[in-house]
Amino acid sequence: MKRHPHDATPRVRLPRRAAAALVLGLVLTGCTAGAAGGGGSASGTPVKGGVLKYRAAGGGKPLDPATTTGYGLAVPLRGLVDSLVFNNEDGTFAPWLATGWEVNDNATRYAFTLREGVTFSNGEKLDATAVKLSYQALRDGGAKYAVANQWIGALKEITTPSPNTVVFDLAKPNSSFLQAASSTVLGIVAPATAALPFEKRQEGLGVIGSGPFVAAESRGEEGYTLVRREDYAWPPAPAENQGPAHLDKIEVHHIQDNSIAAAELRSGGLDLLHNTEPADKTEFSTSSEITIRRQPLPGSALGFAVNTDVPGLNDVRVRRALSLAVDRDAVLKRASAIDIAPKSAYTASNPYFTDQSDKIKTDVDGAKRLLDEAGWRPGADGVRAKDGARLAFTLVYSPSTISHEPNIAVVQSQWKDIGVELEFGSLTQAELNQRLQSGDYSFSWGSGTRPDADVLRSTYGGLDEDLDQVFEQILAEPDIAKRRALAARASAIVLDEAYYIPLYDFIQPLAHRNSTHLPLLEATHIPWLGDAWIDQP
Numbered sequence: 001m002k003r004h005p006h007d008a009t010p011r012v013r014l015p016r017r018a019a020a021a022l023v024l025g026l027v028l029t030g031c032t033a034g035a036a037g038g039g040g041s042a043s044g045t046p047v048k049g050g051v052l053k054y055r056a057a058g059g060g061k062p063l064d065p066a067t068t069t070g071y072g073l074a075v076p077l078r079g080l081v082d083s084l085v086f087n088n089e090d091g092t093f094a095p096w097l098a099t100g101w102e103v104n105d106n107a108t109r110y111a112f113t114l115r116e117g118v119t120f121s122n123g124e125k126l127d128a129t130a131v132k133l134s135y136q137a138l139r140d141g142g143a144k145y146a147v148a149n150q151w152i153g154a155l156k157e158i159t160t161p162s163p164n165t166v167v168f169d170l171a172k173p174n175s176s177f178l179q180a181a182s183s184t185v186l187g188i189v190a191p192a193t194a195a196l197p198f199e200k201r202q203e204g205l206g207v208i209g210s211g212p213f214v215a216a217e218s219r220g221e222e223g224y225t226l227v228r229r230e231d232y233a234w235p236p237a238p239a240e241n242q243g244p245a246h247l248d249k250i251e252v253h254h255i256q257d258n259s260i261a262a263a264e265l266r267s268g269g270l271d272l273l274h275n276t277e278p279a280d281k282t283e284f285s286t287s288s289e290i291t292i293r294r295q296p297l298p299g300s301a302l303g304f305a306v307n308t309d310v311p312g313l314n315d316v317r318v319r320r321a322l323s324l325a326v327d328r329d330a331v332l333k334r335a336s337a338i339d340i341a342p343k344s345a346y347t348a349s350n351p352y353f354t355d356q357s358d359k360i361k362t363d364v365d366g367a368k369r370l371l372d373e374a375g376w377r378p379g380a381d382g383v384r385a386k387d388g389a390r391l392a393f394t395l396v397y398s399p400s401t402i403s404h405e406p407n408i409a410v411v412q413s414q415w416k417d418i419g420v421e422l423e424f425g426s427l428t429q430a431e432l433n434q435r436l437q438s439g440d441y442s443f444s445w446g447s448g449t450r451p452d453a454d455v456l457r458s459t460y461g462g463l464d465e466d467l468d469q470v471f472e473q474i475l476a477e478p479d480i481a482k483r484r485a486l487a488a489r490a491s492a493i494v495l496d497e498a499y500y501i502p503l504y505d506f507i508q509p510l511a512h513r514n515s516t517h518l519p520l521l522e523a524t525h526i527p528w529l530g531d532a533w534i535d536q537p
Helices: 016-026 071-077 128-152 177-181 258-267 278-284 316-324 328-334 364-373 399-416 429-438 453-460 465-476 480-496
Strands: 002-004 051-055 085-087 093-095 098-103 109-114 155-162 165-170 213-218 223-228 249-253 272-274 290-292 302-306 384-386 392-397 421-426 443-446 500-504 510-513
Touching: 051 258, 071 272, 085 177, 093 098, 109 128, 109 177, 128 155, 128 165, 128 177, 258 272, 258 278, 258 510, 278 290, 278 399, 316 364, 316 500, 328 399, 328 500, 392 399, 392 429, 399 421, 399 443, 399 500, 453 465, 453 480, 465 480, 480 500
Parallel strands: 051 249, 051 272, 392 421, 392 443
Antiparallel strands: 085 093, 098 109, 109 165, 155 165, 213 223, 223 249, 272 510, 290 510, 302 443, 302 500
């Protein structure tokens, strides 16, 4: 068992090189106060008060962080719930509700020492029992909390040897557990919330946390309002502001149309927004009044995940041909000025990224040769066929992907040139879930957002015995350097076998007016809103 005592230093900013060195020694085995947080807008002296007006794309969902897992929706929910530890942008971890933690050598036991004096907004006390109840509610919910339970892993039991000590014992190694414990998804809720039936917890303002804000008003499909908690005094260690939030309120607006939201940001009707059209991203990237983040979310690159059960796609030669036929420079020209070419199955901002750009290239002649070798010959309509079957595929996605359709159309045209037909279109979330579960699709669109080596497993687990073995090794390996080598191996298999056809590292556009200041970001690139402030008129 390795011991990682709490360093009470509120914030220590390290030189980048020093911080990088710390990653190697401390991630998943260490507790450090501070390190290189930030990365947002932090100029000037913080101003107390004001209302932050935020647009969340794809709103209308519950205020439960354990089920509302999309990046844009999670940004304000981060203000409701605190986590056991804080995951810095550079991958290191810092104290939050836990002042220290111990991890055994095979990553099957995590023991946390809890901070004293923390309360939930309903007055209940945070202690080991409250943490156990918060996690146990997710376990009892089973598949209803699918993401949370996948990240927790094979939990054997949670014990509370003292009021301030909570211990998680796992049946299998899970070296990603500490990162999971830092997430909004596993944010700690009050015992009163943990006791609610699942359906009740998804209603209205039912989620009570210990965060710097409290849900005070629901406007149904239009949004909701968070208000500052005046007695908040337990921010994550890297936060500049160790007291109550600077902001009075956060108004969350569920504006469905990206263009309308962008217009609101230009006019000052919004201070901060998530998601916008490629043309607006390009405009914001050169604006003197608006800042847009240029870093891809840490996770996996954006593109087509292959259903290998579909005839044609069960042949690696066809999958490789499709990847070789994609001219990503042409796709990026149609995307925006700030999206970037993929260099791995992981995005470049993932702490476990290794440059494998030699595995992502364009070779149209090579693509045609592979299809010929696989027996797919051009038909009368130009679409290749074999044994009476046409080489035609479908791509499915949710409405939130509509802004990418012009870029998908570029791929459609490129594949047409090699004799492959692609149809694509958005589905309602219910329709999409049904199609994915039934296997009635060729490709699904998406990426993963998690600053961890384990992010690929949820999409590519169960496809390949060798790949599954690497995923198991990643979970069992606590050493960061060894995990990075395993992550590179996993990415190489995904790309070599063409289980995935990456298109670009998507810049999830979190854009804000320059009067909005976001000094601290988590590794997930979610801003810590307890530090946020806005200039006053």
